[in-house]
Amino acid sequence: MELEFEKPIVALEKKLAGMKDIAKDSDVDVSEAIKTLESKIRTLKKETFHNLTRWQRVQLSRHPERPYALDYIYEMSNDFVELHGDRTVADDKAMIGGFADLDGQTFMIIGQQKGRNTKDRQYRNFGMANPEGYRKALRLMKLAEKFNKPIVTLIDTPGAFPGLEAEERGQGEAIARNLKEMFMLKVPVICIVIGEGASGGALGIAIGDKVLMLENTWYSVISPESCSSILWRSWDFKEQAAEALRLTGKDMTELGLVDGIINEPLGGAHTDMKGMAKILKKTILSETQTLLKMKPAKRIESRIEKFCSMGVFKG
Template sequence: MNLLDFEKPIAELEAKLDDMKHLARDSDKEVQAAIKALEKKILELKKETFENLTGWQRVQVSRHPDRPYTLDYIYEITSDFIELHGDRTVSDDKAMIGGFGSIDGKTFMLIGQQKGRNTKQRQLRNFGMANPEGYRKALRLMKLAEKFNKPIVTFIDTPGAFPGLEAEERGQGEAIARNLKEMFMLKVPVICIVIGEGASGGALGIAIGDRVLMLENTWYSVISPESCSSILWRSWDYKEQAAEVLKLTAKDMLQQKLIDGIVKEPLGGAHTDLKWMAAEVKKVILTYTKELEKLSSEDRIQQRIDKFCAMGVVSE
């Protein structure tokens, strides 16, 4: 089991509970009462812990090694996902995946960053950090969805676009900038969901949508807490302080009107119940798609533009 530091007191109580259950006899009423009391105490401690997580702790949950990734959600909510490959220019970027899939009989274009579970997979997926060809592949698939009038759903989970020299040589900045421009003008509904890390332009490159949502224990910011700390203090030691100042949690983002909603996670995080979490994601996708399809493409585009142009505007 992968435990975060603040989860250890809960895990200790759960281990004690398992021991009590193992040793208890059905006829022993006192032990059964103690077990119920301990179960209640664990539940209360979990609620108190996860309702009051700091910004840095939510960053930790968003990076939990057992947390569901893009393909986990896609395989759970679709019945016949068909992955499409390549940007038709350079190569097929394994950090960015996408393809058509059916959700309750309706076809969607599903796109997102994909991380790996083990060392080999992480190397293959480049830790979820896409190269320019990844963003160009994403745009190609979005244009394909527009051609066939299919709604688009993007799943955002990246520590950032790949910062290597070869990525810059192939036009990383231009690829992301083009995605931003083109996504504003897509004629089909676009729903963007931050399912893990949402760092910098690497996240924004597939996050221009009619509805932008965040899972409860995710973060979305121009820079990671560690990088912010290293720039301001020349050390990673102040990452907790940076996480608070950056206001990068879902609650902060909604308060600042930078996102349209928060998708609640099960107690303990999305990794504790994939099926429940996937069902919630599926529900919001279908709900918002139905809502957006009532609008004309012109109205959707204008509302999309107006929403992003209003961000950061201050009136005195």
């Protein structure tokens, strides 16, 4: 499946495939034409993906082939032991987590998981966690702290589940408790937005020493569609809403709300999942080594100071 802005690239790639078939099945020399077309495709890709609008990056973050949390975990780790349940209500399938071995170092990796097909999406509740999901995440964080293991969270959610039953079981309280407790964790905490980072649903696992975003992701208090429906009573203005929200990694970095951007392979993470996983693992290991050089008390102090300074204007 290609997105609207990808169609010119896909058309050229189909033409290139046709040329290669001709070269394979006949004696016609089209090597120069192939080189020219390959160069044209590379140039068009660079121009397209380096100049995406905010709404186009939102679309890429939702690409149906984009890697999800478990895809990265299984690709990055030599061994992953998933842990289940919040020890109170249930095991939320939208929130996954467990101990993972990354090049001989043990991490607690927690993430929001979406589904690939209709059945899997329903099983994962479309990546929207209930209160028990956030309580499970906190239980796993406390377990990591007990065994002195760094924590990595992979954020990819359209928001916390907004159903009545979720509110009855304390959705707001569960997220608020996570925010409070994550500030005080004694181990390094790295939070990475790998897809959608919407509202409190994302923030519930996003208080960390380092908060990073993949290049084609977004992080905001509200989705462009919901913003458009509130302001204009219609989803038709979602592109304008995306521009106004300033929700991309570049925007968030400029505003001081995240610590950096992790570049994706040209065309998006879905075009080279293995390559993206390597980049992600390298970033996690590098950032962890830096954070481990700090004393726990200093990390906590810096974490609190970083978030408390957000939104503060100094004249």
